[in-house]
Amino acid sequence: MKETNLKHIAIIMDGNGRWAQSRSHERIWGHIRGSKIVSNIVEEADDLGAKALTLYAFSTENWSRPVGEVKVLFKLLKKFLLKERNRILKNNIQFKVMGDITKLPEKTQSLIAELENDSKDNKGLKLTFAFGYGGRDEIVQAANKFIKENPGKELTEELLQSYLLMPHLGDVDLLIRTGGDQRISNFLLWQSAYAELYFTQTKWPDFTRKEFKEIFEFVSKRERRFGNVCSSDLQTSKMMAVENKELITNL
Ligand code: IPE
Ligand code: IPE
Ligand code: MG
Numbered sequence: 001m002k003e004t005n006l007k008h009i010a011i012i013m014d015g016n017g018r019w020a021q022s023r024s025h026e027r028i029w030g031h032i033r034g035s036k037i038v039s040n041i042v043e044e045a046d047d048l049g050a051k052a053l054t055l056y057a058f059s060t061e062n063w064s065r066p067v068g069e070v071k072v073l074f075k076l077l078k079k080f081l082l083k084e085r086n087r088i089l090k091n092n093i094q095f096k097v098m099g100d101i102t103k104l105p106e107k108t109q110s111l112i113a114e115l116e117n118d119s120k121d122n123k124g125l126k127l128t129f130a131f132g133y134g135g136r137d138e139i140v141q142a143a144n145k146f147i148k149e150n151p152g153k154e155l156t157e158e159l160l161q162s163y164l165l166m167p168h169l170g171d172v173d174l175l176i177r178t179g180g181d182q183r184i185s186n187f188l189l190w191q192s193a194y195a196e197l198y199f200t201q202t203k204w205p206d207f208t209r210k211e212f213k214e215i216f217e218f219v220s221k222r223e224r225r226f227g228n229v230c231s232s233d234l235q236t237s238k239m240m241a242v243e244n245k246e247l248i249t250n251l
Contacts, residue, residue, distance in 0.1 A: 004220065143160065174196050175197050
């Protein structure tokens with residue numbers, strides 16, 4: 001297994017509707033085609049050595065879409081669960097859905113619960129579908145839960161983090177958005193505070209393992225400073241400490 005500094009990858013799978021429309025088809029055609037490539041990307045994430053892959057499949061804002069489109073998205077999730085179940089278990093993947101799924105058909109909810117339960121002890125890639133998910137909603141829920149359980153206690157960053165939906169996934173290292181738009185659209189707001197962002201013009205149904213790998217390798221080379229200076233500057237500044245002292249005194 002490869003070692004990588006990009007352990008948690010999150011993807012905003014966008015551009016399905018435009019993909020279909022540019023081919024004079026209904027938007028839902030794009031969702032159908034888009035759902036077919038998900039397993040390729042999951043496999044590639046695993047091959048690249050990522051520990052977690054979080055996919056944005058349906059946002060809290062997507063509830064405002066036409067009912068017919070929403071129903072297709074529900075159906076595609078169900079189809080994915082039925083079709084990919086064996087492969088997920090065979091590949092040692094731990095599957096979870098995060099978000100409010102209470103409006104999904106009962107059968108789909110039970111398929112989710114079953115797969116979550118059957119894969120919970122798997123030690124491989126942590127695959128999470130964000131469905132009925134919104135970053136702001138997650139933070140508000142976490143804060144409310146904390147207040148309820150700890151009346152009068154002060155909230156800290158660590159405590160809030162521990163009350164999020166999937167605290168064990170930790171921060172996002174790489175956030176990719178397909179479809180050409182450069183925004184976060186309420187995805188993993190807290191967890192992406194220091195994520196490396198990558199926006200590709202490619203619409204989700206055309207996204208390939210190859211492009212995913214290229215993005216991953218490209219971003220792996222970026223220096224992540226987390227507010228610090230880069231390591232070579234750190235070295236130089238140690239060497240210059242004496243001269244700096246004089247400079248600072250004379251400020
Ligand atoms: C992303 O594709 C899928 C969902 C949001 C469910 P879109 O349906 O947003 O496609 P575009 O962005 O309109 O092309
Ligand atoms: C973000 O895409 C949500 C998902 C991919 C599930 P949207 O298409 O809903 O985002 P906006 O409306 O362009 O911001
Ligand atoms: Mg979109």
